[in-house]
Amino acid sequence: MLAALSLDVVPLWVVVLAKSGFVLFVVVTTFAYAMLFERKIMAWMQLRPGPNRVGPWGLMQPAADAAKMMFKEDLTPSTADPFIYRFAPWISLATAMGVFAVIPFSETSGGLWSIGNVNSGILFVFALTSIGVYGISLAGWSSGSKYPLLGSVRSTAQMISYELAMTMSVIGVLILAGTTSFAGIVHAQAKWWFVLPQFVGFIVYIITAVAETNRAPFDLVEAETELVGGFHTEYSGLRFGLFFIAEYLNMIAVACVATLLFFGGWNPPFGLTVIPGIVWFLLKDGFFIFIYIWLRTTLPRLRYDRLMAFGWKVLLPVATLNLMVTAAIVAFGG
Amino acid sequence: MARHDLENGAEGARGLILFWLLALLLIVTAVFTVTQKSPVYSVVGLLANFVVLATLFLTLDAEFVFVIQIVVYGGAVLVLFVFVIALLSSGVGPFAEGPNRMPRALVPAAFIVLVAFAALVYGLVRGPLATAAVHPSSAPLGAAGDAGVFGSIADFGAALFTTHLLPFEVTSLILMVAVVGVVMLAGDAPPERTHGSHSPQVRRKPREREPIVKAGR
Numbered sequence: 149m150l151a152a153l154s155l156d157v158v159p160l161w162v163v164v165l166a167k168s169g170f171v172l173f174v175v176v177t178t179f180a181y182a183m184l185f186e187r188k189i190m191a192w193m194q195l196r197p198g199p200n201r202v203g204p205w206g207l208m209q210p211a212a213d214a215a216k217m218m219f220k221e222d223l224t225p226s227t228a229d230p231f232i233y234r235f236a237p238w239i240s241l242a243t244a245m246g247v248f249a250v251i252p253f254s255e256t257s258g259g260l261w262s263i264g265n266v267n268s269g270i271l272f273v274f275a276l277t278s279i280g281v282y283g284i285s286l287a288g289w290s291s292g293s294k295y296p297l298l299g300s301v302r303s304t305a306q307m308i309s310y311e312l313a314m315t316m317s318v319i320g321v322l323i324l325a326g327t328t329s330f331a332g333i334v335h336a337q338a339k340w341w342f343v344l345p346q347f348v349g350f351i352v353y354i355i356t357a358v359a360e361t362n363r364a365p366f367d368l369v370e371a372e373t374e375l376v377g378g379f380h381t382e383y384s385g386l387r388f389g390l391f392f393i394a395e396y397l398n399m400i401a402v403a404c405v406a407t408l409l410f411f412g413g414w415n416p417p418f419g420l421t422v423i424p425g426i427v428w429f430l431l432k433d434g435f436f437i438f439i440y441i442w443l444r445t446t447l448p449r450l451r452y453d454r455l456m457a458f459g460w461k462v463l464l465p466v467a468t469l470n471l472m473v474t475a476a477i478v479a480f481g482g
Numbered sequence: 483m484a485r486h487d488l489e490n491g492a493e494g495a496r497g498l499i500l501f502w503l504l505a506l507l508l509i510v511t512a513v514f515t516v517t518q519k520s521p522v523y524s525v526v527g528l529l530a531n532f533v534v535l536a537t538l539f540l541t542l543d544a545e546f547v548f549v550i551q552i553v554v555y556g557g558a559v560l561v562l563f564v565f566v567i568a569l570l571s572s573g574v575g576p577f578a579e580g581p582n583r584m585p586r587a588l589v590p591a592a593f594i595v596l597v598a599f600a601a602l603v604y605g606l607v608r609g610p611l612a613t614a615a616v617h618p619s620s621a622p623l624g625a626a627g628d629a630g631v632f633g634s635i636a637d638f639g640a641a642l643f644t645t646h647l648l649p650f651e652v653t654s655l656i657l658m659v660a661v662v663g664v665v666m667l668a669g670d671a672p673p674e675r676t677h678g679s680h681s682p683q684v685r686r687k688p689r690e691r692e693p694i695v696k697a698g699r
């Protein structure tokens with residue numbers, strides 16, 4: 149469908165613009181309902197009904213939330229640095245959205261269903277993730293008050309630490325696939341999903357991805373009980389909304405990357421090719437999003453020193469060991 | 483993309499415009515970085531500078547170097563700058579402003595820039611750079627992870643661990659020395675334990691516990 153648009157008569161920039169618009173529309177809609185999905189799942193796990201007033205089963209709740217968010221006043225504290233304070237949410241949002249430019253959602257005979265068919269998609273995702281830290285750390289610093297500053301210092305240290313283990317856990321997959329392009333990695337999983345040979349890497353990736361997206365049990369950055377709202381304490385209205393969207397888009401993006409790297413992307417399991425690839429992709433993506441929500445409702449928040457010790461003393465050595473074993477097997481085992 | 487652009491006429495012009503645009507941006511962001519009063523603005527300028535430089539690598543089809551430039555400099559080194567600035571200046575109040583050193587630093591800085599530029603021009607016109615033949619790579623383009631493609635990670639790794647092994651190891655040794663030095667300078671005595679050890683509590687058998695005395699009755 150997306151690939152069919154790339155006719156030769158249409159200029160390239162029109163195609164790219166149309167694809168981007170479509171993908172962003174779908175992704176932002178997914179965000180809205182991922183939020184509702186999270187609230188519903190959490191409510192059921194905690195034996196309460198959850199949002200159920202706006203529309204049937206609360207299905208219009210995201211629209212109500214968005215309208216409320218838009219009409220709230222956008223405050224800037226007098227102690228804030230006005231330019232960076234306004235600029236920081238856009239870094240978060242742009243890097244979160246940029247990831248979707250390289251993620252292929254499916255493949256048909258017409259080609260790959262992605263905005264840009266980038267050769268080194270996974271490397272591009274790493275580059276964007278590492279820039280995304282600035283959104284949070286600059287926001288916390290520029291607010292000019294105590295709690296956001298603590299939140300941003302925490303986030304900087306946490307994200308640097310966990311990014312390392314995350315990258316290490318993914319390289320095992322790259323060694324097995326012998327390529328850095330998402331399409332190539334998915335093709336390499338036609339027979340076996342990489343979750344089987346790379347089970348250790350998979351577990352490390354899932355844990356570090358939760359930390360990278362600042363979600364519970366690693367949400368020290370915005371720990372309500374200690375830091376009011378963490379880095380976004382001073383933000384309100386639509387500018388807070390940008391951070392909110394960025395956080396959910398990041399969650400959807402790491403779920404997409406997990407699907408592509410470890411769960412065979414759009415490859416159907418057990419040869420069930422009757423169901424199209426995009427359905428499988430969305431099902432696997434939804435499964436990972438559900439796991440993140442499940443973790444949030446189940447586990448209590450970690451203490452900060454434990455979080456750092458876990459990242460450096462457990463995850464990083466395990467990921468490095470996994471990488472070394474994988475490399476040795478590929479190099480010497482044929 | 484751009485590597486081939488420069489070889490073909492009409493496409494070449496577009497590649498050249500892109501190059502000059504990026505070069506201009508690179509200079510603008512660099513000047514922005516050094517002229518800012520607030521250190522955080524300098525960091526933002528430097529971040530833009532790194533990203534533009536990485537994009538310049540991308541126009542040479544060096545995808546891997548593009549990513550390394552952003553991940554290592556933008557994602558790791560510069561984030562630590564933000565970290566330190568946030569720790570030192572809690573809140574956005576500017577650092578105590580010292581005397582404006584810009585006029586005094588301008589002359590030596592301009593001198594160094596001129597010497598470096600002259601050396602570069604000499605190298606291009608007369609030196610080894612002029613005689614070294616530029617071979618456009620004939621390797622095909624593809625994912626940087628694939629073997630045999632232009633700028634591939636395999637070639638990069640092979641060069642790093644064979645031809646350039648010594649500089650690579652020396653650099654890592656220097657970094658190691660720096661890390662050890664920082665730990666020596668910053669590390670202080672380990673904090674005193676304020677609470678008891680867990681192990682006697684864990685090791686205690688159920689029969690050694692305090693007897694439970696029912697109150698009342």
